[in-house]
Amino acid sequence: xxxxxxxxxxxxxADLFSRIAGRYDLMNDLMTxxxxxxxxxxxxxLAAQGVNGPAIDVSSGTGxxxxxxxxxxxxxxxxxxxxxxxxxxxAGSKVKARGMSGSVTMMTGDALSLPFADGSFACAxxxxxxxxxxxxxxxxxxxVRVVRRGGRVAILELSPMTQGLRSALFRPVFHGLVPLIxxxxxxxxxxxxxxxxxxxxxLDAGRLAEMLSGLGLADVGYQRLGFGTVALHWGxxx
Numbered sequence: 630x631x632x633x634x635x636x637x638x639x640x641x642x643a644d645l646f647s648r649i650a651g652r653y654d655l656m657n658d659l660m661t662x663x664x665x666x667x668x669x670x671x672x673x674x675l676a677a678q679g680v681n682g683p684a685i686d687v688s689s690g691t692g693x694x695x696x697x698x699x700x701x702x703x704x705x706x707x708x709x710x711x712x713x714x715x716x717x718x719x720a721g722s723k724v725k726a727r728g729m730s731g732s733v734t735m736m737t738g739d740a741l742s743l744p745f746a747d748g749s750f751a752c753a754x755x756x757x758x759x760x761x762x763x764x765x766x767x768x769x770x771x772x773v774r775v776v777r778r779g780g781r782v783a784i785l786e787l788s789p790m791t792q793g794l795r796s797a798l799f800r801p802v803f804h805g806l807v808p809l810i811x812x813x814x815x816x817x818x819x820x821x822x823x824x825x826x827x828x829x830x831x832l833d834a835g836r837l838a839e840m841l842s843g844l845g846l847a848d849v850g851y852q853r854l855g856f857g858t859v860a861l862h863w864g865x866x867x
Contacts, residue, residue: 639763643713645820646690646761650715652815654691657757659810661855665757666693668785668854668861672754673697675863676783677704682751685710687740687772688758692720692733694785698754699732708750710738740768748777756785760831766840773844776866782846784837787828788853788860834860 649656657665672694676684685708686695695709711717720735738744740755741764753772762768772782811821832840834851837860842849846864853860 635763638761642761642763645823647713647715649811649815649817649820650691650713650719653716653719654693656811656815656821659814660807664855668859669694669697669756671854672756672783672785672861673701675861676752676754676781677701678781679703680751680780681705682777683708683749684752684754685743685745685750685772685775687743687753687755687768688712688761689720689735690716690756690758692723692735694754694756695720695733695735696724696727696729698752699729704751705732707733709733709735710740710743711735712737712739741771743771743775745775747774748780749775750780751777752781752783754783754785757787759784759786760827765832766844769840770844773846773866778866780866782841782864782866784841784860784862786837786860786862787831787858788834788837789828789831790857834862837862 677698681703683706684698684704686698687710689695689709689711692709695707698704699707709720714737717735717737724730724733724735740762753776755772759765759768776782807824808818808822812818815821838849838851841862841864845867847867849864851860851862
């Protein structure tokens with residue numbers, strides 16, 4: 630199912646994440662040994678570097694990255710947007726529990742058609758969501774559109790590993806262990822079979838950097854994290 634495109638992929642992914650919303654945070658902790666929290670803090674810091682104003686996290690899920698943006702001194706307010714009401718509700722509860730309702734707004738919305746005017750935000754992020762988009766380039770184009778000139782875009786995403794010993798060792802674990810954990814913890818093996826397959830069908834880090842440059846971002850770069858399994862991309866809107 631990871632190779633699906635367009636509306637068919639949108640329906641499949643929406644159903645999948647609706648099913649696993651209740652175990653989403655726990656599964657992220659288990660699959661990354663909690664490292665996803667550190668990576669999201671780094672993403673927020675990079676996105677907010679040298680800017681001042683509001684921020685948006687696209688396809689925010691349960692809101693972790695939106696909360697990290699709101700904690701940055703450069704950000705005066707963060708918006709977390711997600712297509713699924715189940716995710717938005719859980720994120721809203723998290724925001725309220727942390728006493729951050731005044732600095733974070735969670736809302737439903739479509740990443741392919743963001744409900745904001747051009748140049749509305751100082752920075753924009755997406756964390757572990759881009760590969761699930763039915764149209765990656767359109768999602769990125771919308772992020773660039775709503776960021777003001779001089780603003781920053783940062784993308785945190787799982788990335789296909791280059792061929793070699795590390796890939797040979799890691800791939801069987803990723804494709805075997807993740808579905809097993811998904812079955813035992815989330816009660817949904819099929820959803821966590823999709824995860825490693827979605828990475829296989831996603832852009833490699835170099836190609837994603839080229840796409841960001843093609844959409845008008847300057848100073849584009851990326852850094853590999855998590856033994857090469859994750860890539861953090863960034864760029865500045867000219």
